[in-house]
Amino acid sequence: MDRAPGLSVRVKLTLSYAGFLMLAGALLLAAVWVFLLRHVPDRAMLINPDDKPTGGVFPVRSALLDVFAPRAAAVLAFLLVFGLLGGWILAGRMLAPLTGITGATRMATNGSLSHRIRLPGRKDEFRELADAFDAMLARLEAHVAEQQRFAANASHELRTPLAISKALLDVARTDPNHDAGALIDRLHAVNARAINLTEALLLLSRADQRSFTREPVDLSLLVEEATETLLPLAEKHGVTMKTSGDITPTIGSRALLLQLTTNLVHNAIVHNLTEQGTMWVNTGVRPRTVVLTVENTGEKLSPELMSTLTEPFQRGTERIHADHSGVGLGLAIVKTITHAHDGTLTLTPRSAGGIRITVELPVTTAHADR
Structure with a gap:
C-alpha cells in the first residue's frame, strides 16, 4: 500500500522528549515565579518601611520580572536544545533493535528465510518482538522446505x-x-x-486451507461406517477388527472426519501382520476433548521411522504399489485434518510391534458443560 511520506519515529520521539522537557521546565519556572511573588513583597516592605504598600510592592515585582524573565527564557532555550539533542540520541538508542528487525524483514521479503535476528539483552518488548519474528521465520522456513x-x-x-x-x-x-x-x-x-x-x-x-463447514459430528458413528466399509479388506488380509467406545460428539466436517477415520482403519489393516493380525478402534470422551484411538499389531517400528510416518509419501513398509498399498498420503491427510480441526495427533510404537495412533479433538460445548 502506497502511503504519503511522514516524519520518522525517531524524529517523533525526539520532538516528544524535547516537548516534555520544555513543558516540565516551564512548569518548574512557573512554580518558582509564584513562589517569589508570594514571599518577595513582604520582605521588600521590611526593607523599605516608609513606603506605602502599593508603592513598594509593584516596583519590586517589576524589577523582579525584569531579572527573572531573561533568565527563564535562557533556561527554556537551553532545555529546548538539550531536549532535542538528548532526545535524538535516546531515540536512536531505543530504536536500534528495530534496525535489525527491519533488515531481517527485508531479507525474508527477498526470499532468505535462514537469517535470524537473535537480539541480545534481557527480555523486553523489542526482545519479545525479535524472538517472535525469529520463531515465525523458523516456521516459514520449515513450511517452505516441507512444501518443496x-x-x-x-x-x-x-x-x-x-x-x-x-x-x-x-x-x-x-x-x-x-x-x-x-x-x-x-x-x-x-x-x-x-x-x-x-x-x-x-x-x-x-x-x-480449512475451507469446510463445521457441524456436530459423532466420531463413534464414523468408526462404525469406516469399519463396515473396510470389513471385506480386513477379512482378505486376515485381520480381526475390534471396536469399542462411547458417543464422542465433536464439531467439524463430517466428510473430512470420515476420511480421517477411514484412513486410520485402512492403515491399521494394510500395515498389520501377514497372518492373524488384530486391530482395535476405540472412542472416548474426556473433560474437554474426544479421543479416537486406532491400534494394530505389526512389525516393530523404530523411533526414527515413527517421526516420518506423517510426512507425505512416507510408508511404514516398502514403497510398493501392491493391492491397497495406498499412495503414501494416508497419515499425512490424517495429520492435516486433525490440525484443521484444532486437534492433536499422537503416534506411539507398541512394545510388541505395531502402532497406536491417537486423535484428540475438541468436545462440543454442550457436552463439555455437563
Whole structure:
C-alpha cells in the first residue's frame, strides 16, 4: 500500500522528549515565579518601611520580572536544545533493535528465510518482538522446505503412473500381438491409482486451507461406517477388527472426519501382520476433548521411522504399489485434518510391534458443560 511520506519515529520521539522537557521546565519556572511573588513583597516592605504598600510592592515585582524573565527564557532555550539533542540520541538508542528487525524483514521479503535476528539483552518488548519474528521465520522456513519436498514427491508420484502408461502403450504399439485384455487391465489399474493420488492431493489441500463447514459430528458413528466399509479388506488380509467406545460428539466436517477415520482403519489393516493380525478402534470422551484411538499389531517400528510416518509419501513398509498399498498420503491427510480441526495427533510404537495412533479433538460445548 502506497502511503504519503511522514516524519520518522525517531524524529517523533525526539520532538516528544524535547516537548516534555520544555513543558516540565516551564512548569518548574512557573512554580518558582509564584513562589517569589508570594514571599518577595513582604520582605521588600521590611526593607523599605516608609513606603506605602502599593508603592513598594509593584516596583519590586517589576524589577523582579525584569531579572527573572531573561533568565527563564535562557533556561527554556537551553532545555529546548538539550531536549532535542538528548532526545535524538535516546531515540536512536531505543530504536536500534528495530534496525535489525527491519533488515531481517527485508531479507525474508527477498526470499532468505535462514537469517535470524537473535537480539541480545534481557527480555523486553523489542526482545519479545525479535524472538517472535525469529520463531515465525523458523516456521516459514520449515513450511517452505516441507512444501518443496511435497511438490517434488508429488511430481515423482504422479510421474510414475504416467510413465507406466506410456510404457504399456509403447509395448502395445510395437507388438500388435500383445494381449489387449491384459493391457487394458493394467492401464485401468494405473489410471485408478493416478486418480486416487489426485483426489488425495485435493483432499489434503482442502483440509489444509480449512475451507469446510463445521457441524456436530459423532466420531463413534464414523468408526462404525469406516469399519463396515473396510470389513471385506480386513477379512482378505486376515485381520480381526475390534471396536469399542462411547458417543464422542465433536464439531467439524463430517466428510473430512470420515476420511480421517477411514484412513486410520485402512492403515491399521494394510500395515498389520501377514497372518492373524488384530486391530482395535476405540472412542472416548474426556473433560474437554474426544479421543479416537486406532491400534494394530505389526512389525516393530523404530523411533526414527515413527517421526516420518506423517510426512507425505512416507510408508511404514516398502514403497510398493501392491493391492491397497495406498499412495503414501494416508497419515499425512490424517495429520492435516486433525490440525484443521484444532486437534492433536499422537503416534506411539507398541512394545510388541505395531502402532497406536491417537486423535484428540475438541468436545462440543454442550457436552463439555455437563
